[in-house]
Every structure is written in structure tokens, then in C-alpha cells.
Amino acid sequence: MTKTAQAHKDRMDAIHANAQAIVATGKCPTCGSGLRRNNSMTGWWQCEQYGAEGFRARPNAPSCSWQDFTEWGRNRVPLHTPWDAAIVAAFGTRSAGGRFPRL
Numbered sequence: 772m773t774k775t776a777q778a779h780k781d782r783m784d785a786i787h788a789n790a791q792a793i794v795a796t797g798k799c800p801t802c803g804s805g806l807r808r809n810n811s812m813t814g815w816w817q818c819e820q821y822g823a824e825g826f827r828a829r830p831n832a833p834s835c836s837w838q839d840f841t842e843w844g845r846n847r848v849p850l851h852t853p854w855d856a857a858i859v860a861a862f863g864t865r866s867a868g869g870r871f872p873r874l
């Protein structure tokens with residue numbers, strides 16, 4: 772493994788460890804709501820208030836944008852990164868106006 776690849780893996784491991792710690796609490800770090808797994812990709816967790824009204828646990832409560840990955844998403848669609856897949860799944864397009872960080 773090259774130095775760059777190792778650095779990337781270390782960074783991903785840190786991101787995943789952080790996400791695992793959050794998921795273990797069962798609470799969204801942003802708004803305190805519960806969490807739920809998005810089964811369209813491995814390791815994908817979202818705030819239960821994520822997304823459009825019909826998709827949220829409590830449609831009348833505010834939406835929340837928290838989501839994270841607890842492991843390398845094994846893409847079920849041929850996209851470059853978990854974030855690409857997340858963006859496409861949420862918005863139907865890969866260009867979500869820079870709302871998500873690129874890894």
C-alpha cells in the first residue's frame with residue numbers, strides 16, 4: 772500500500788470509528804433524535820429526521836441533515852465514493868450543491 776493510500780485508509784478508519792461511537796449512543800449528534808440505518812448501502816446511518824417530510828420519523832418536526840458511515844460502504848451502485856451514493860440516493864443527482872463533504 773502506498774503512503775497516500777495508507778493515509779486515506781487511516782482517515783477513513785478515523786471517520787468510521789467516530790461514526791460508530793455516535794451510532795452506539797443511538798442519538799443524533801446534531802438534533803438528539805433517534806438514528807436509523809439506510810439499507811441501501813452498508814454502514815449508512817442517518818438521523819431519523821433526515822430527508823423530506825414523508826421520510827422523517829416525525830414529519831411535522833424539523834428536518835436534520837446528519838448522516839455518516841460506520842464502515843466502508845460496499846456500493847450497490849457503481850459510484851466512486853459512499854458520499855456519491857448518498858447524494859444520489861437522497862437527491863437523485865450527484866450534484867447536491869456542495870452540501871456534503873467529499874472524501
Ligand SMILES: [Zn+2]
Pocket residue numbers: 799800801802803804818819820835836837
Ligand atoms: Zn438529527
